[in-house]
Amino acid sequence: MSSPSRAPARTRRRPSKLALDPALARRARQLARRVGRPVVDMARSHTTVSVERAVLRLAGVAGADPDGIPWVNRLLDAVVADVGLDHGVALPVFDALRRDGAEATPAELTLLAQKAAAGSVRFDVPAGRAAAAAGRAARRLAKAGITRIDRRRAERDRLVKRIGDPPQRPWIYLIVATGDIYEDIPQAQAAAREGADVIAVIRSTGQSLLDFVPEGPTREGFAGTYATQENFRLMRAALDGTSKELGRYIRLTNYASGLCMPEIATLAGLERLDMMLNDSMYGILFRDINPIRTFVDQRFSRQIHARAGIVINTGEDNYLTTADAVDEAHTVTVSQLLNEYFAKEAGLQDWQLGLGHAFEINPDIPDSFRLELAHALLARELFPDAPLKWMPPTKHMTGDVFRGNLLDGFFNLVGTLTGQGILLVGMMTEAVVTPWLSDRDIALQNVRYVLGAAGNLHEDFHPAPGGFIQRRADQVLGEAVQLLEQIASDRDPATGSKVPLLNAIADGTFGIMKRPATGGKGLDGVVIQASDYYNPAAEILEAGA
């Protein structure tokens, strides 16, 4: 499936500015593969409640009970109570439908969910011809769901072709977060008119730990708006109108993270969202979600994103807000390499990899700007065809809005000088208030000034051979390789896992957070697949990858 709606990777390759050792870069990728492979094997042999609910959503189960619990949750819980999770949800559900004499349609499936919730359906694991028949029906409906995602992707391609991409790189990414979707919409439209190319609707704090996806339009959230299918639809429709008005296709971003990552990815595909935050380890390290749950959910959600033509944004900025941005610069590189491996394994292409990094070095240390340039260039040259998401200072924003505006200007300068693809606009009022109307205007004025005044400066910018910037980039890559080597050889007998990355996460290799594979939220929703496990959506996605 080819796509004209490329994310803003560079159109032609610029000559190298860092003279990185290609052998060292190759070694880094080899190690990322060695570390990542056992995790993928583990993901392929497990399933989770959220992966199975995503299958039901693709098959067309929709809506929620009067208490707001989605029918996919009620149906899955009933299946698990009767036969467990390890056979997958597809065979027991479609077998029950067939025994009920009902046709395999989304409406009948939702009806079955309602009956199951009332306790009037018994689920079995079918065998032989009954299993084959149930499998065929399940595959047909899962395929219909994936076809809907394919159509939304084709629709995006058409709209981008007709309306057009932003005229400049990087694309300008702005955040909206009121908690009320009907307030978010005019704010998002205003932000687009003021110059935003990408609108991100921040989720309500705490949604990542809900084990269900809320339903319908929502009007209250905490520091953000709930991700629901209806909110996705409303915002996308509104931005389609604004895109036509402005003559550039405004992209919409949300968050496929937390306990419902596979379902939210699916809803994003169905409602033509364009970018999703989707990091391989963020939930483990920063939300204490069980590592196995995360990796299994991650893989399925990335397969959906690959299919839907969605650009993922990874979360490396988080490492730098909790650790020192100089001492721990190499952990960003390691995470980018792992994210790249996991993404490509799941079928994502280079243009879909918004690998993250951030401008978080303490501005009081000498040469902080040169260090930022070195780190940003390293990411650019290590991943030459990925769009890269460049994130603004937060940790050293003190409430001094004047200094903050200056820092954001330097952040913008690094962004344009190093060819970043997606620029998250920094606010001088970071850590003070949620952005005011005037804060956003001042921030965009800052971006416009820097892009206008120095947008082509990269043509003249050539770090001195063997100079500070080249040496620093080389050092960070070297430290990243060392850390990957350490992870690859992590055979901690205490954790007893054959997956070195799980051992490394349990040891606290990433920050001081120790996350054992036996702990964390959502562990009870993970099982090893039985020999007769069947997942029609995974089958179709694997074949398409």
Place this chain on the structure above:
Amino acid sequence: MSNIVRPYGDTTGDGMAQLSFTLPVSHDKRAEGAALQLAGKMGMDPAMVVHAKPMGPSHTFFVVYGRVKHLVELDRVKVVERDYPLLSAKEVNTLVKRRLRRKLSVVGACIGTDAHTVGIDAILNVKGFAGEKGLEYYRELRVLNLGAQVTVPDLVERARAEKADAVLVSQVVTQRDAHLHNVREMSAAFREAFPAARRPLLVAGGPRFDEHAAAELGVDRIFARGATPGEVASYLAHALLTESSSERTPA
């Protein structure tokens, strides 16, 4: 020394101040007049609109400079002065060793739905904040950082299991006053779960807290923007280990 001061522009007593705001009116002469009217009502006289810029079709942003007529009476300023001595890590460790003869147990968390661990991490992580090492660095403190989105019942349970001497909670998100509700809920739960004499010291922190509100929120101390690990450690040592600590009356 005079107790009366005024803002300082470039001359003592000139009273000059700067102000910026947005009015929901489209940008024209009337809008600038409206900005001057607001500045006047805020006590700026004379005021100058030095910058006015439309923010979309129906809002205008202003920067105003002017002289304020208000006087500041320094002898009537009220602040929470630091009422404990600032100790070095070594001094804190020595005090714990001498007075407690065991490690001092500290449990920290972000409670409620708040996922922002920046504050609690700055105080607890070895890495620390503002050039000061965090509490994990103190040899005589045993620190458990529960991280984000910890429920109040969990926090009470962990505090009990760890025999916590002090519980630190951080709150960053302030939408709908979530930080205040959460801290009240937390302090009420600890009061219910522990007899007054056995209750751990309760400390809340976050960038938007009012340091005066400790009693109102039911905690022993509030740390606001800019608090450093050294200040927190010094306060814990003072409140838990010095003579005056027996005077701590649960609010």
